[in-house]
Amino acid sequence: MAGDDEDARAAAETAARRSYGRLVAYLSARTRDVAGAEDALADAFAAALESWPRSGVPANPEAWLLSVARRRAIDTVRRRITSVNATDHLKLLAEERADDSSDGAVPDERLRLMFACAHPALDAGVHAPMILQTVLGFDAAAIASAFLVSPATMSQRLVRAKSRIKQAGIPFRIPEPSELAARLDGVLSAIYAAYAEGWVDAAGSDSRRRNLAGEAIWLGRLVTSLLPDEAEAPGLLSLMLFAEARRPARRDADGDYVPLGEQDMERWDHALIGEAEALLRRASSFGETGRFQLEAAVQSAHCARRYTGRTDWPAIRRLYDALSTLSASPVVAINRAVAVSNCDGPAAGLSELARIAGDPRLASYQPYWAALADLEGRCGNFEAARAAFDRAIGLETDQAVRAFLARRRAAMIH
Amino acid sequence: MQYMLLIHMDESVMATATAQPGYEMSSPYAAYGEALVKAGAMVSGDRLKPSSSATVVRVRGDKTEVLDGPFADTKEQLGGFYIIEAPDLDAAIQWAARCPGAQLGTIEVRPTGKCNRHGGR
Numbered sequence: 001m002a003g004d005d006e007d008a009r010a011a012a013e014t015a016a017r018r019s020y021g022r023l024v025a026y027l028s029a030r031t032r033d034v035a036g037a038e039d040a041l042a043d044a045f046a047a048a049l050e051s052w053p054r055s056g057v058p059a060n061p062e063a064w065l066l067s068v069a070r071r072r073a074i075d076t077v078r079r080r081i082t083s084v085n086a087t088d089h090l091k092l093l094a095e096e097r098a099d100d101s102s103d104g105a106v107p108d109e110r111l112r113l114m115f116a117c118a119h120p121a122l123d124a125g126v127h128a129p130m131i132l133q134t135v136l137g138f139d140a141a142a143i144a145s146a147f148l149v150s151p152a153t154m155s156q157r158l159v160r161a162k163s164r165i166k167q168a169g170i171p172f173r174i175p176e177p178s179e180l181a182a183r184l185d186g187v188l189s190a191i192y193a194a195y196a197e198g199w200v201d202a203a204g205s206d207s208r209r210r211n212l213a214g215e216a217i218w219l220g221r222l223v224t225s226l227l228p229d230e231a232e233a234p235g236l237l238s239l240m241l242f243a244e245a246r247r248p249a250r251r252d253a254d255g256d257y258v259p260l261g262e263q264d265m266e267r268w269d270h271a272l273i274g275e276a277e278a279l280l281r282r283a284s285s286f287g288e289t290g291r292f293q294l295e296a297a298v299q300s301a302h303c304a305r306r307y308t309g310r311t312d313w314p315a316i317r318r319l320y321d322a323l324s325t326l327s328a329s330p331v332v333a334i335n336r337a338v339a340v341s342n343c344d345g346p347a348a349g350l351s352e353l354a355r356i357a358g359d360p361r362l363a364s365y366q367p368y369w370a371a372l373a374d375l376e377g378r379c380g381n382f383e384a385a386r387a388a389f390d391r392a393i394g395l396e397t398d399q400a401v402r403a404f405l406a407r408r409r410a411a412m413i414h
Numbered sequence: 415m416q417y418m419l420l421i422h423m424d425e426s427v428m429a430t431a432t433a434q435p436g437y438e439m440s441s442p443y444a445a446y447g448e449a450l451v452k453a454g455a456m457v458s459g460d461r462l463k464p465s466s467s468a469t470v471v472r473v474r475g476d477k478t479e480v481l482d483g484p485f486a487d488t489k490e491q492l493g494g495f496y497i498i499e500a501p502d503l504d505a506a507i508q509w510a511a512r513c514p515g516a517q518l519g520t521i522e523v524r525p526t527g528k529c530n531r532h533g534g535r
Contacts (some may be wrong), residue, residue, distance in 0.1 A: 121503055168525055169415045171502035 005144075008052035011061060019062045019106065021135035025113035026106050027069060029172040030092045032116070034134055034162045036073060042371050044069035062106055070096075091208060110135055111226045112172040117161075118186035126161045127190035128197075136215050146197050146212050155391055166308040176229075181290075184227070188236045188292060191219045195240050199247075213247075224279075226347045231286035235293035238279035243301030245272035265306050294323045298335075312341040330359050334371050346378035366395040370405060377412045385412060416526040417456060417506040418497050422490040423519025425464055442514035450498060455509060459496035490519060497526065 018040070020331035044065045058064040070093065077089045117130035129147060132138040144154035164170065175183040198213030220237040227233050249267035252258050280296045298319045305311050320336035333356045341349025353372055362368040373388035389409035396402045443461075450456035451452040465484035472479050484491055494515065499505040503523070 119503075121507075168523075169417075169500075169503045171504050171507070173502070173504065175504070 005053045008057060008289055009049060011048075011052060012059040014061075019065070020065065020137035021113070022106050022108055022112050023062065023066060023069065024137075025109035025172075026066070026096075027073065028134075029109040029112055030096045031089055032114075032166045032172065033089075034113075034165055035159070036076065037069070038134070040069040040073040040076065041065070043072040062078065067195070078370065098232055101175055109172065110222065112174060114187050114190075115170045115183060116165055116170050116172060116222070118183070118190045119165075120178055120183070120186060121168060121170055122161050123157075124186070124189075127159050127186060128193040129154060129158060131187075131190050131219065132194055132212075132215070136218065138215075140248045146194075150225050180230070181232070184230055184232060185291075188232055189190050190238070191216050192236060192292070195243070199243060213240075213244060217244060229286070231283045231288045232290040232292050234279040234283040235290055235296055238283060239292050239296040239299060241272050241276035241279065242296060242303060242312070245269040245276065245303070251400060255400060257398070257400040259404070260287060260302060261311065266305070268306070270306075273306075276300070276303075289322065291323065291326050294319050294326070298323075311342070317343050330356050330362055330365070330368070337375070341375055341378070346375045349375045350379060364395060366392050369395060373405075373409070377408075382412055385409075415498060415500060415502065415506075417500055417503075417509075418495055418524045418526055419459075419510050419513060420505070420522040420524065421494040421496075421513065421515035421519055423493045423515055424489060424523060425491050425493065427518055446496075446514055449512070450496065450509070455498045457497040457499055459494070461494040461530060462492060465491040493519065505530055516529060 023318055024037050025042055027040060028034045031037075047068050048061070048065060052058075055314065074090065074093055077086050077093070113134055114131055117134060118127040122130070126404070129143045132143050132146075133140065140158055141151040142156035143158075144151040147154065174180070182374040195213050195216035198211070198216060212282065217237070217240050220233070220240055224233040224237050225282065245268050246260070246263060248269065249265070250258060252264075258264075276296065276301060280293065283293045283296070298316055301312050301316050317336065317339040320332060321337050322335055323332045337349045337352035340352050350372075353368075353375065356362065356368075369388045369392035373385050373392055376382075376388055377385035386409060389412075391407055393402050393405045393409070416459055437476060447456065447459065450459070468482075468484040469473065470481045470483065496509075496513070498509055500509060503525075506523050506525075510523050513521050515521055
């Protein structure tokens with residue numbers, strides 16, 4: 001019965017991928033016991049692999065998994081007879097069952113789960129890993145390698161965050177309208193952090209990171225569909241799609257790094273850019289400016305080079321002006337300095353950079369040194385430029401970008 | 415769930431405020447306590463005497479050591495507390511933000527042992 005076995009395995013895996021987050025969210029929304037829900041689900045998937053080859057794949061695999069997971073959860077709680085909370089926990093599980101809809105569909109609590117994962121009472125660094133694990137089912141080792149920490153460290157952070165959700169009583173709730181914008185920013189930032197981790201791997205050759213960008217876009221689509229009236233959700237999705245559209249053009253045929261201004265526009269994904277433009281228009285129709293919309297608008301301005309043949313730097317500078325009023329981020333300041341240099345010349349850009357030179361975070365931030373090197377070079381300060389190039393090269397982990405910086409450094413010597 | 419709101423503040427600021435002529439157990443706290451009671455969230459709460467009145471006790475072996483002063487000698491001291499009933503952390507944070515002590519000091523929000531009594535969302 002090898003064929004049936006494979007079918008069952010494939011069906012379980014399909015159900016796992018499609019409904020993992022939905023089931024975790026539903027099973028933990030009431031009890032706030034994320035780890036317990038994950039354990040119960042793992043048992044349910046194991047049971048499915050064992051039973052489906054014999055009995056066939058059930059008509060509604062999700063409902064089957066839910067009822068098995070729920071029985072496991074109840075058994076586990078019952079075994080904890082010493083716990084004074086066991087009765088309360090069982091009561092919550094019973095309430096959840098009574099709440100089931102009659103058509104067998106599992107209610108979608110994923111958005112509530114994401115708000116719990118990105119709650120301000122949890123360390124911001126664990127928001128994205130928590131969402132990746134609970135909504136998408138990434139294991140700790142995969143998340144650890146994507147975020148460049150050891151599996152043990154990541155696993156410990158995730159365990160701590162889950163126990164904090166339960167113990168501190170972090171709610172699975174879509175925040176009140178008065179708090180929604182601020183709290184949504186936490187969720188969107190976590191999704192963007194996941195995207196950024198995936199984006200680092202330009203060539204798509206790092207299998208640990210390859211899926212991260214795609215999964216982040218999937219989460220962006222999910223949030224946009226679940227919160228259709230929040231401008232920043234399509235704003236973020238638009239930003240990610242603009243970036244994704246340019247992914248193939250970031251390396252040339254030889255695998256060398258190509259900076260944005262020199263990319264072959266034919267290699268941009270024009271359908272994706274079209275979708276990003278439409279999302280940005282939709283976002284701006286709400287009349288509420290936000291960081292992700294502004295960053296998407298910057299990307300849109302860069303992509304407009306397709307039609308005009310030139311980059312509208314004054315427009316990009318105005319967008320960065322607006323962004324810098326929203327956040328004091330040195331990243332925004334660096335990009336703004338580059339935009340200023342392209343409008344008013346390299347000396348003007350340098351004096352913008354000088355305003356943030358004291359920020360200690362910049363010491364190890366490659367883009368700052370690369371921008372400084374470029375502007376010093378354009379001003380004819382070759383010695384300062386070379387020192388900054390050396391610093392940038394030393395900080396860069398991507399071989400292709402290092403080689404690009406080295407070429408720029410060498411080209412400067414006449 | 416039950417949460418304890420621990421009000422940490424700089425005692426010298428408190429001392430200056432309470433030394434003002436005509437000072438009474440500040441009306442903001444009275445109003446806040448009333449709001450907690452009205453909402454059915456109040457379990458208990460009180461102000462603490464200055465940390466200079468604190469005594470630290472510990473037993474090591476068969477010896478009971480008694481020392482004067484607070485447990486930790488920090489700039490901000492525990493000045494008072496509330497134990498409140500709240501459905502979740504967000505509700506507890508909202509109460510903490512309304513506490514007059516949050517304006518000058520810092521409120522620490524800690525769930526008590528009675529976790530998950532209510533699972534309301």
